[in-house]
Amino acid sequence: MRDExxxxxxxxxxxxxxxxxxLAxxxxxxxxxxxxxxxxxxxxxxxxxxxxxxxVLVGIRAARIPPDKDHPYGHGKAESIAAIVVSLLLVFVGFEIARSSILAIFSGVHEAPQGYAVLAILISIIVKEAMFQYxxxxxxKLGSQALIANAWEHRSDVYSSLAALVGVGGAxxxxWQHLxxxxxxxxxxxxxxxxxxxxMGYRLVIEAIHNTMDHVLHEEDSKELVDAVLSVAGVIEVDELRAREHGHYVIVDVKLSVNPRISVLEGHRIGKRVKQHLMSQFTHVSDVFIHVNPYDPGFPYKSNNHMLDDDHPTLLQ
Structure with missing residues (x-):
């Protein structure tokens, strides 16, 4: 599923x-x-x-590289590093374009562009809008924020083409009218x-620097993760959940409470079910780290699970 x-x-x-x-x-x-x-x-x-x-491509490919000794949380930061380099190049290109345009204005404009420039701009607008929609x-569909952000970059290119269309058309x-x-x-x-x-270059620089640092999802963004953990049989309470963005995917650290009278093995199985459930339900979750705590607000212990046909009876049920 993840490979697909x-x-x-x-x-x-x-x-x-x-x-x-x-198009370029x-x-x-x-x-x-x-x-x-x-x-x-x-x-x-x-x-x-x-x-x-x-x-985006660098980030996707980096996510496939398994964690190693030097990178225990994976290689998701590769996307941010690539984005920083790219965004700095964009800033340089933007300054060069602005300088060239300003020089053209002050040196005087004596003729309009050729008419076929309009056709190229119209083709660009149609293609870029199609790419945005796709x-x-x-x-x-894939839950990829990187792809969604990249799609909006295509939409911004539509606006720049519209600006070019106004400029060329006006000239x-x-x-024709001798104006x-x-x-x-x-x-x-x-x-x-x-x-x-x-x-765009400035925005990419800021976002890339922001993503290079550990960024924890806000409570409203991680609520569905908490709800998913609570839905797993055997979980009584979620004590703490931190979802950290690591490139274009997320790593989840969760502390959960279970019945303190069950065995260590049973607690381990509950934690394993939580990890499997999160990684199967949320395709952007790359890894889950579980810490199991004993739940002790007083007896009887609250439980959200029901007897499963293939489970052996325990003190949880």
């Missing part, structure tokens, strides 16, 4: 990489030959989405897209 989830998530990441690569190449070539600053900036924005998809639905109208001031809409749109790239 990883395979589907990896396929989704590859769709983003290949799709954005083709197309928009880059058309933008260069058409003379559109906005379309060139939009091409770099698509290239930035490649970086985001690569970070990856968002896949992320929801073309200005040339020179409208020619400046193309480099201005390039500047807007540059700001979007800078914003």
């Amino acid at each position: 989830r990883s395979a589907k998530a990896e396929a989704g990441a590859w769709v983003g990489i290949i799709g954005n690569l083709l 190449v197309m928009k880059g070539i058309v933008g260069w030959y058409s003379g559109s600053k906005a379309l060139l900036a939009d091409a770099f924005h698509s290239a930035s989405d490649i970086a985001g998809s690569l970070a 990856k968002y639905r896949l992320g929801r 073309l109208v200005g040339e 020179p001031w409208l020619l400046y809409l193309d480099p201005l749109a390039g500047l807007v897209v540059a700001v979007l790239v800078l914003r």
Whole structure:
């Protein structure tokens, strides 16, 4: 089940990489030959989405590497490290696009881009929206926050393409209607897209740094995990549950209470059932660490379980 989830998530990441690569190449070539600053900036924005998809892919593959002596909690931080490198590159690219657009504005714009730049932008908008819908639905289905976040990056690329469309279209109208001031809409749109790239780079830097540190899920986010533990036969109470994000997956530490009159072996079996239940019900849970405590609020002991046909009677029942 977990391998199937990883395979589907990896396929989704590859769709983003290949799709954005083709779009970036197309928009880059058309933008260069058409003379559109906005379309060139939009091409770099698509290239930035490649970086985001690569970070997701690194995280998915790192999750498959089993824990070792030096990395007992797995290799989920690899995604965050890759994201930091990628986001810094995005910030650099954003500054370069902004500088180029500003220079074009101050040096003067004397002609509009070629009309076929509009066709390239329209193709980009359609493809990017299709990629957003695919990856968002896949992320929801697999419970992958990394895929969902990457899908929203595709949606932001749609907005940058719309900005480029306004810039190129406005410049073309200005040339047809002999309105020179409208020619400046193309480099201005390039500047807007540059700001979007800078914003994405900054956001990725902050998120990557945040994810590199141990981040515990809030109580409302971990409530369904607590409810799942309480549903396991033999668990009387959840004393403490901490779910730590480790890259794009979660590691759960849980302290639970059981009837203190059962044997150590029975307590161990309850803990094992809790771990199996959490990892089968929540595909984003990578590992579960269990600590079993005796429940002692006074007799008789509360119990949430019912006799199972294949269980031997114990003091729990």
